[in-house]
Amino acid sequence: MRKQGLPPLQGEASGEAFSRKPITARELARMLGVSQSAVSRAFTPGASIAADLRERILKYAAEIDYQPNAIASMLSKSRTNIIGIVVSDMQNPFYPGLIEKLSRSLQRIGLQSLLFNITKGSNLEEQLSALRRYNVDAVIVISATILSGSTLSWATEGRPAILINRVIEDTNLSCVACNNIEGARAIADHFHSQGARRVAYVAGLSHTTTNRERQNGFVTRIAELGMTLSAQIEGREYSYHAGRKAALEIAAKKSTDAIFFANDILAIGGIDALREEAGCRIPDDIYVAGFDDIPMADWPHYSLTTFRQPVDEIVRVVVEMIEGDTSALLRAATTIRLSGELIERRSTGVVQKTQ
Amino acid sequence: MRKQGLPPLQGEASGEAFSRKPITARELARMLGVSQSAVSRAFTPGASIAADLRERILKYAAEIDYQPNAIASMLSKSRTNIIGIVVSDMQNPFYPGLIEKLSRSLQRIGLQSLLFNITKGSNLEEQLSALRRYNVDAVIVISATILSGSTLSWATEGRPAILINRVIEDTNLSCVACNNIEGARAIADHFHSQGARRVAYVAGLSHTTTNRERQNGFVTRIAELGMTLSAQIEGREYSYHAGRKAALEIAAKKSTDAIFFANDILAIGGIDALREEAGCRIPDDIYVAGFDDIPMADWPHYSLTTFRQPVDEIVRVVVEMIEGDTSALLRAATTIRLSGELIERRSTGVVQKTQ
DNA sequence: GAAATTATTGCATCCGAATGCAACAAGGTA
DNA sequence: TACCTTGTTGCATTCGGATGCAATAATTTC
Numbered sequence: 001m002r003k004q005g006l007p008p009l010q011g012e013a014s015g016e017a018f019s020r021k022p023i024t025a026r027e028l029a030r031m032l033g034v035s036q037s038a039v040s041r042a043f044t045p046g047a048s049i050a051a052d053l054r055e056r057i058l059k060y061a062a063e064i065d066y067q068p069n070a071i072a073s074m075l076s077k078s079r080t081n082i083i084g085i086v087v088s089d090m091q092n093p094f095y096p097g098l099i100e101k102l103s104r105s106l107q108r109i110g111l112q113s114l115l116f117n118i119t120k121g122s123n124l125e126e127q128l129s130a131l132r133r134y135n136v137d138a139v140i141v142i143s144a145t146i147l148s149g150s151t152l153s154w155a156t157e158g159r160p161a162i163l164i165n166r167v168i169e170d171t172n173l174s175c176v177a178c179n180n181i182e183g184a185r186a187i188a189d190h191f192h193s194q195g196a197r198r199v200a201y202v203a204g205l206s207h208t209t210t211n212r213e214r215q216n217g218f219v220t221r222i223a224e225l226g227m228t229l230s231a232q233i234e235g236r237e238y239s240y241h242a243g244r245k246a247a248l249e250i251a252a253k254k255s256t257d258a259i260f261f262a263n264d265i266l267a268i269g270g271i272d273a274l275r276e277e278a279g280c281r282i283p284d285d286i287y288v289a290g291f292d293d294i295p296m297a298d299w300p301h302y303s304l305t306t307f308r309q310p311v312d313e314i315v316r317v318v319v320e321m322i323e324g325d326t327s328a329l330l331r332a333a334t335t336i337r338l339s340g341e342l343i344e345r346r347s348t349g350v351v352q353k354t355q
Numbered sequence: 356m357r358k359q360g361l362p363p364l365q366g367e368a369s370g371e372a373f374s375r376k377p378i379t380a381r382e383l384a385r386m387l388g389v390s391q392s393a394v395s396r397a398f399t400p401g402a403s404i405a406a407d408l409r410e411r412i413l414k415y416a417a418e419i420d421y422q423p424n425a426i427a428s429m430l431s432k433s434r435t436n437i438i439g440i441v442v443s444d445m446q447n448p449f450y451p452g453l454i455e456k457l458s459r460s461l462q463r464i465g466l467q468s469l470l471f472n473i474t475k476g477s478n479l480e481e482q483l484s485a486l487r488r489y490n491v492d493a494v495i496v497i498s499a500t501i502l503s504g505s506t507l508s509w510a511t512e513g514r515p516a517i518l519i520n521r522v523i524e525d526t527n528l529s530c531v532a533c534n535n536i537e538g539a540r541a542i543a544d545h546f547h548s549q550g551a552r553r554v555a556y557v558a559g560l561s562h563t564t565t566n567r568e569r570q571n572g573f574v575t576r577i578a579e580l581g582m583t584l585s586a587q588i589e590g591r592e593y594s595y596h597a598g599r600k601a602a603l604e605i606a607a608k609k610s611t612d613a614i615f616f617a618n619d620i621l622a623i624g625g626i627d628a629l630r631e632e633a634g635c636r637i638p639d640d641i642y643v644a645g646f647d648d649i650p651m652a653d654w655p656h657y658s659l660t661t662f663r664q665p666v667d668e669i670v671r672v673v674v675e676m677i678e679g680d681t682s683a684l685l686r687a688a689t690t691i692r693l694s695g696e697l698i699e700r701r702s703t704g705v706v707q708k709t710q
Numbered sequence: 711g712a713a714a715t716t717a718t719t720g721c722a723t724c725c726g727a728a729t730g731c732a733a734c735a736a737g738g739t740a
Numbered sequence: 741t742a743c744c745t746t747g748t749t750g751c752a753t754t755c756g757g758a759t760g761c762a763a764t765a766a767t768t769t770c
Contacts, residue, residue: 070488072756090451100445117458133425427726
């Protein structure tokens with residue numbers, strides 16, 4: 001084996017500092033007098049290669065700053081290590097936290113997140129066509145809204161898809177969701193035990209499964225408890241301003257003891273409107289509860305009673321599904337329900353213990 | 356030219372509905388009796404191909420649902436159409452809006468966003484090594500914190516990088532930032548014209564350029580106006596709770612008329628703490644101002660005077676830089692400063708006109 | 711010590727599209 | 741009619757690694 005000195009490292013001082021092409025496995029191999037296959041194997045855990053050869057290659061690779069080209073690897077392995085994340089509403093503070101945790105967990109196991117931020121209005125298929133062309137290994141859909149099941153099936157065709165907080169039975173889409181019915185019932189029970197009897201529901205986007213479940217769960221439990229549903233607002237969106245508007249409609253009728261908003265950001269808008277415009281005191285005049293437990297729910301001005309979504313667990317389950325046998329996901333879509341937790345705060349008259 | 360009937364479309368009912376491999380350009384070409392090059396050219400705008408041939412190919416491609424494999428295309432063109440977006444803090448409500456707009460604008464011109472959500476603590480180079488292997492066409496860094504210039508240069512080596520709201524002179528990194536000094540001075544002027552004389556500054560992360568500029572701009576202008584800097588809190592992070600803590604320290608000294616927080620989320624924490632724990636009325640006892648103009652700043656409970664960052668313009672400029680000659684960016688890093696706008700609200704005693 | 715096994719390594723090919731180059735056709739000019 | 745453009749098309753190769761297969765070396769078995 002002929003020994004050969006290391007070629008000079010590519011220095012910053014070597015003239016053209018820009019756009020210098022990265023080294024390839026072949027070049028590295030030639031420099032070391034081994035085959036390109038060896039280099040490839042050195043970087044492939046479990047590949048058939050002698051320990052000392054691997055070490056020699058890795059060591060030299062580190063020196064000259066060689067890294068395998070991920071694109072080439074994708075092409076030959078037909079695996080991208082990229083997960084498509086479909087989002088439509090980052091304004092709701094619940095989502096950034098979820099997305100952050102999700103992408104970090106994925107990164108930890110070597111997967112990157114390709115963001116698809118879809119917009120209502122314009123052509124969805126066009127927006128999602130990239131999702132197909134990029135050969136992502138799996139798709140995670142965080143958008144509760146906008147996308148129809150069929151559009152989703154089309155966009156994710158051939159690769160595993162997991163919907164978060166959105167359940168679509170009857171397709172090849174897996175779902176991981178909070179137990180909305182449990183949560184809504186917990187809110188109803190809580191209202192009842194706090195003495196409320198005439199309660200109202202403010203919907204988010206009416207046609208979303210999340211909304212339907214929370215609504216049904218709540219309304220059903222209300223009836224079981226013998227409480228009156230004094231109002232029910234059809235929602236147009238999950239937003240602060242929608243919450244304000246809905247709250248005012250309910251306040252105008254003066255027949256409600258407690259309002260359950262489909263999520264926290266609605267509830268917070270509601271609280272503001274009730275206080276500023278309707279002159280209500282909370283919780284003295286009316287109770288308010290939300291759903292999600294976003295950071296603002298804990299702000300003292302709101303101190304919002306809410307049903308906390310198990311974000312960490314949702315992330316964990318989703319990542320496990322992806323990490324595991326994704327092809328199994330394709331064959332048999334799974335739906336998983338996770339339990340949340342009622343967080344009682346001052347907006348429903350619960351006295352907080354000082355920290 | 357032998358005419359041949361269309362082969363049957365891949366039906367959902369064709370047996371194995373799962374993981375059926377997508378059609379390739381070669382197959383499509385063979386079906387139509389043309390060369391693979393022709394197919395490639397049909398999908399390449401401006402390529403040398405007769406209009407009718409292109410049309411025939413595109414039409415048939417649409418029928419059998421063929422789409423060029425993006426991975427293969429990346430490999431041969433050495434262009435990925437992927438932009439790496441480096442983020443470290445999605446909890447600050449300013450960022451989700453920015454990220455959303457950014458990724459949508461990029462999508463509109465055919466670029467996808469690969470998210471790199473970096474975490475303090477753990478090994479940054481490891482977290483960013485994927486950024487290099489994935490051959491992204493450009494990198495946008497939205498993290499004001501954490502990353503050192505040298506780490507960034509390393510991670511983005513060989514490809515254009517644009518930092519948002521973070522200026523690093525002296526490197527090959529481009530920057531697009533809000534004119535923080537202008538903003539901080541505007542706040543100082545505003546405090547002055549509202550009658551404040553003893554003012555305080557609450558820092559975010561002390562070592563970030565954003566913080567330094569706001570701090571210097573503010574302190575300098577304060578001096579010019581003959582006002583007193585009654586307190587200056589060194590910040591550890593840009594967060595609601597950091598804002599609370601800082602506000603209480605300042606309130607304890609009872610010598611301050613107005614506080615300028617390095618950003619809105621700090622200011623909002625500050626307002627809450629001042630009201631709840633320090634018993635201050637705002638704006639009666641003390642003025643508060645922030646920076647960014649996040650959605651919560653407009654919530655009535657806070658009605659926070661702030662300096663609005665020109666988010667849309669920032670996004671526009673960044674996307675233009677990327678859309679334009681990126682190689683130019685590599686050769687000559689650019690720094691662009693954009694003007695913001697003072698938004699006067701009740702937290703500094705400005706009476707809002709009712710909407 | 712010979713035969714059988716097992717561990718390494720390299721060769722050749724493939725993944726799917728892009729593209730330089732040559733071949734060829736259509737239209738124009740003299 | 742002969743020659744020259746201009747426009748199309750296909751062929752062959754390339755992008756950078758991954759991997760089946762065969763060749764070779766190392767180790768074990770009897």
